[in-house]
Amino acid sequence: MSKLTETFTNIFKIQELRDRLLFTAALLIIVRIGSHVTLPGVDAVLLADTIKKSSENTLFGLYDLFVGGAFSNAAIFALGIMPYISSSIVIQLLGAVIPYFAKLQKEGEDGRKKITQYTRYGTVLISMLQASGVVVKLTHTTAAGGLPIVPMEVQGFWFTFSTMIILTSGTIFMMWLGEQITERGIGNGISLIIFIGIIARFPHAILDEWQLVMGGSRNLIVELVIFVAMGFIVAGVVLVTQGTRRIPVQYAKRVVGRKVYGGVTQYIPLRVNTAGVMPIIFAQAIMFVPQIIFSFFPESEFMNELSTDWFSYTSWTYSIVYALMIIFFTYFYTAIAFNPKDVADNMKKQGGFIPGIRPGAHTAEFVDNILTKITLPGSIFLAFVAILPTILMRAGITPGFASFFGGTSLLIIVGVALDTLQQVESHLLMRHYDGFMKSGKIRGRRM
16 A cells, blocks of 8 residues: 555656646546536426436437436537547548548558548537437427426527537537647546546446345345456456467577677567457447437337337347447457558568568468457457446346446446556656556556
8 A cells, every 4th residue: 555655646746747637637527517517498407307217228328328427417518529439430431441541541640630630520510410319309308297308489490509509519629628638638538538427427326226225126245246247257358358469570680790680589469459449439439320310200100119129228139230340340440550461561671570481471461360360259258248238237237337337338447547547657667656566567458
């Protein structure tokens, strides 16, 4: 404990690190404040339980988890940062099929700026689309007594227009806050915004489950067993997906003047889950799209049937499609993050080779084959963790508790926490302070 206390004391001795942490905390507080500011025209009293009950046990309930309750509050930050993530997915997919975007991805800093610009444009368009869906949902939601949460005299063009502008502006503002945290704060701004939203729902999840225990609907021993079991499952998946397969690389001896280079064996570490939790976030953003479309047709029986029976958060159809998308995005993101051809070319330039494998194309094919094989179990484990909340809810666990402790949320929390600690660790080590781990750096995950 004294070692941990000393480490936290050292954090605040470094002015730059202290300023970055305080700056990050201040912006995250702004995000939480915006999640409780209700949209103009919405009756906050009628809203209190209506939206929460109507979105509970649905995909909108999971969306509400990612935005820290802003959706159930009908807040100005109700859309969260998800439109930005959806836009990023579209741009990355375009990079795989359209040569222009593929060229931008290879142009370094200039290309990155162009891609960022297009991503922002896409964020505005997606936000406007989702905001219009939110307006339809709000105007067609009524309280227990039949009273609309948006009074009839308020509904109309100006309410629709102003709400769409406010929600879109809220998402753009959150995107800007995320960029500021990345540049001037501790880093990983977008991930930290999602992280703080999930953490904010933790007390609600515990309280809901505790009320059931106190009311006699739950057995405390059974609850503890379920909680420990879920913890072990997620911990096991994290450990498995953090595993690596090392490929030996032999470097031949080279004599330059009087110096001898090479003649050593090094290893290329290939991670079982190179993509981290990004496949889950990508797939989740895509799975929100059908529900947004269905929300435009609240009076259509066919659309309601699709929404409740086929694309419900607890339906097997949703789980299967969701799992397949996670597997796909795991391979897709791995292909973006790790290029076997570049690895083979660099090895060849440095005089390295894999024993028994010819340099060049054969090496790239060999590395790609191994990466494909080890990525499969990693993607399956991620898919299982993602659909675990659905299984738990079918077993009778409350949606809030199942969604928070069911896997996806914990993976994001663990991944972002490790990555943030790694950022702090690097600042401490650069200034010759001991970090959180005596033996070296914390292994974070890029998200």
